[in-house]
Amino acid sequence: MRILQIIDSLDIGGAEKMAINYANSLAKSIEFSGLVATRKEGNLKNQINEKVNYLFLNRKSTIDFKAILRLKKYCKSNKIDYLQAHSSSFFTAFLVKLLYPKLNIIWHDHNGLSEFLSTRKSVALKIASYFFKGIVVVNYQLKNWAERTLNCKNIIYLANFTILNQHEQKETFLKGIDGKRILCVANLRFQKNHFLLLEVAEQLKESHPDWTFHLVGKDFNDDYSAKLKSEINTKNLSDTVFVYGSKSDTQNCINQSEIAILTSQSEGLPVALLEYGLNSKPVVSTEVGEIPLIITNGVNGFVVPKFDASVFCLSLINLIEDEALRIKFGQELYKTIVANNSEQAVITNYINWL
Structure with a gap:
């Protein structure tokens, strides 16, 4: 199995950490595990395991044809089976799918606004969801919303998980009194x-x-x-x-x-x-x-x-x-x-x- 994670940035955040967690974990158990940052890199880049195949796409705009073609070429040359798109990166994955139909798109919804789903903008997502192979959600409110709203019925709830970084460099010293x-x-x-x-x-x-x-x-x-x-x-x-x-x-x-x-x-x-x-x-x-x-x-x-x-x-x-x-x-x-x-x-x- 050959799976590629795709995320817009590697700034520190929940969705970004989960994209790296999946890439790092899968690298231990499948044939190919990769990670693509589409728009910008960030502080989390140093947490990517050396076994993960990494690509920075440097996408300049929402529809950057040069970046889309580069990602399509990368998926084709690495024989990617599943492109797992985290949060808003679904749109980039959708455009690649149009050019490379054999690619299977998994959308991973990390939305932290679970209490405000009625206000969520979803037109582009609804259209793209016709092309999803499956959807992963991180809570049951998101699962219910996806079942009601989107055009993909293969939806699974998977809890988030985290991995302690055994090689973390200590850089921050908090103010205040120890123990308080x-x-x-x-x-x-x-x-x-x-x-x-x-x-x-x-x-x-x-x-x-x-x-x-x-x-x-x-x-x-x-x-x-x-x-x-x-x-x-x-x-x-x-x-x-x-x-x-x-x-x-x-x-x-x-x-x-x-x-x-x-x-x-x-x-x-x-x-x-x-x-x-x-x-x-x-x-x-x-x-x-x-x-x-x-x-x-x-x-x-x-x-x-x-x-x-x-x-x-x-x-x-x-x-x-x-x-x-x-x-x-x-x-x-x-x-x-x-x-x-x-x-x-x-x-x-x-x-x-x-």
Whole structure:
């Protein structure tokens, strides 16, 4: 079997990490595993396994004929059976399919806006879906949406999985006091709702002023980012909340933290949560997407209603004041991730489905 992953960029993000995870994992078990970045490279490039055949397409526009022809030639010369298109890269895959009909297109939907699917633009996707061989989704809301909306009925839910990087270079040093750091790994996007985090930080500062919040994730330097940084200053949180931007040593950041959180108003299945679990960190998260299928409240973490800063803060205080509970939640979440989101289980199901 010869499978090529295709993703628009290698910037740090959930879909991008999953494209690399699939390429790296499949390289261990199939004849050919490749990865194509169509538009830009990024910090995740150094996580591609040396056994993966890599191509940077350098696509300049939505319809870049030169890039499309180059990808078609690459697929043909490497005898690709399946082109697995992650997120918005489906359109590039669709154009290649028109030129090279024997190619099988698998679309992998990582949409983190599961709570807002009714607003999703889908005209191009509906047309392209006539040419899909199958669709992989990362949560059941996306599966239901695809079954209702798209023109491909071969749809499978496969949980995200993650792999610890044993060769990660430690580059980031978090501010604050050792043993009193709270980490949030999430790109600065509205669905991640960092403004809830600021409300929580404001409340926690009153009772536990030594504890600090650390935001790791891509900063798009847009209106959301500007407003967030302005709020940090307005709420006098500049010594409590620290923004680092995108970092390639996520595992290192997690290991410098005592508690990990997600404050999202919408999610698919966040890779950050899996990374928290594999590093045995206690977690407080909003109750969105597939997160309640992973975290059982009070057993291996806390899940709270989205937008509820008070309940979120109380959950954090419970962990801050109870070291034994932190250890227990971290250990139990690790067991959950290993049992349900392991690389071997997901890849086996995936290959059997193909």
